[in-house]
Amino acid sequence: MIIGILGSGQLGRMLIIAAAQLGIKAHIFAPDATNSPAGDIAFATTEAAYDDHDALVAFANSVDVITSEFENVPATTLDILAKHKTVSPGIAALHTAQHRIREKLLARDLGIDTPAFWHVTNAASLHTAMTKLNKDGILKTCTLGYDGKGQVKISPTSDFDAVFASLESDDVILEEMIPFTAEVSFLIARARDGSSRVFPASLNQHKDGILDQSVAPAALDDKLITAGTQAVTKLADALDLFGVMALECFITDDNRLLFNEIAPRPHNSFHWTIEGSATSQFTQLARVLAGMPFGSVSTYGCWQMDNLLGEHMENVPALLANDQVHVHLYGKSGAKKGRKMGHTNRQIG
Ligand SMILES: Nc1ncnc2c1ncn2[C@@H]1O[C@H](COP(=O)(O)OP(=O)(O)O)[C@@H](O)[C@H]1O
Numbered sequence: 001m002i003i004g005i006l007g008s009g010q011l012g013r014m015l016i017i018a019a020a021q022l023g024i025k026a027h028i029f030a031p032d033a034t035n036s037p038a039g040d041i042a043f044a045t046t047e048a049a050y051d052d053h054d055a056l057v058a059f060a061n062s063v064d065v066i067t068s069e070f071e072n073v074p075a076t077t078l079d080i081l082a083k084h085k086t087v088s089p090g091i092a093a094l095h096t097a098q099h100r101i102r103e104k105l106l107a108r109d110l111g112i113d114t115p116a117f118w119h120v121t122n123a124a125s126l127h128t129a130m131t132k133l134n135k136d137g138i139l140k141t142c143t144l145g146y147d148g149k150g151q152v153k154i155s156p157t158s159d160f161d162a163v164f165a166s167l168e169s170d171d172v173i174l175e176e177m178i179p180f181t182a183e184v185s186f187l188i189a190r191a192r193d194g195s196s197r198v199f200p201a202s203l204n205q206h207k208d209g210i211l212d213q214s215v216a217p218a219a220l221d222d223k224l225i226t227a228g229t230q231a232v233t234k235l236a237d238a239l240d241l242f243g244v245m246a247l248e249c250f251i252t253d254d255n256r257l258l259f260n261e262i263a264p265r266p267h268n269s270f271h272w273t274i275e276g277s278a279t280s281q282f283t284q285l286a287r288v289l290a291g292m293p294f295g296s297v298s299t300y301g302c303w304q305m306d307n308l309l310g311e312h313m314e315n316v317p318a319l320l321a322n323d324q325v326h327v328h329l330y331g332k333s334g335a336k337k338g339r340k341m342g343h344t345n346r347q348i349g
Pocket residue numbers: 115138145146147148149175176177178179180183206209248260261
């Protein structure tokens with residue numbers, strides 16, 4: 001069994017490690033496959049552009065199933081690959097997750113509450129939407145944003161024209177700013193036959209738009225856990241997800257769960273599952289891709305995951321010397337500020 005993986009980052013790398021334990025090989029396809037976190041440990045690599053038709057066909061023909069470690073796979077790339085092999089997480093999941101309006105409309109259609117939002121395509125439509133919102137908001141590019149990039153805060157007293165211009169996009173979403181009490185994520189694995197498993201939820205803290213820490217299982221009301229579990233299951237079913245998908249939510253001060261976004265791939269907030277769960281998110285994905293049964297999603301106590309960004313790398317020697325800490329490093333050169341270089345997991349209860 002050989003799985004094909006689009007992308008060369010740490011999510012691919014950790015999937016390859018998990019797959020290897022199950023006797024599964026991995027072939028990476030990425031424009032920057034050489035000297036990359038995933039490329040370094042793959043059984044095979046193809047270094048080619050995502051619009052290189054011949055390279056895509058050869059790649060598809062050399063693997064049993066294909067997945068992607070990022071959601072922004074171009075539609076034309078998917079169409080080519082899907083003619084030859086099953087592609088995880090599926091075309092509907094990728095298409096929907098690639099656009100912030102599409103994913104929120106799907107949530108709404110399924111009866112899952114979202115923050116109030118407006119599609120903003122020019123400065124005039126921002127003025128109209130801000131008049132309706134009339135309080136603090138957040139403007140985000142609808143596509144290609146990650147780790148808080150392509151986002152800017154806005155208030156009724158902001159210079160709307162200047163804020164709109166700063167995003168350099170005419171495909172933008174205005175969302176009401178949610179004064180959340182917590183952020184929580186849910187992760188589902190769904191097999192080709194539609195059966196699924198949901199991991200215990202994670203509570204997440206962000207710094208400067210980047211995930212800083214996750215704690216799991218989330219100590220939240222059963223009502224909220226049930227709502228999130230049902231929401232991620234409904235979304236996965238609606239998208240006919242094949243693979244894994246995370247749902248990021250806000251918890252409001254009146255204890256309601258609001259949809260923020262979906263990510264149809266392994267998720268940073270579930271890296272604790274590597275040591276903290278009987279089956280990690282990566283192992284579960286490898287099993288689903290290979291048509292193997294699900295592993296158990298039961299946890300061993302309570303876990304904390306901390307991201308290691310470029311600016312944290314000086315702490316690594318001390319972390320390695322700490323018996324309580326599991327250190328994961330992604331093998332990236334260039335420890336730039338804000339760049340995800342690794343993470344640590346530790347049991348906290
Ligand atoms: N509507 C909102 N209200 C309050 N905080 C928000 C809102 N949208 C985003 N944020 C904050 O910014 C973070 C990143 O935004 P998100 O929409 O998840 O984009 P990304 O794709 O960069 O993860 C969120 O996890 C949250 O902390």
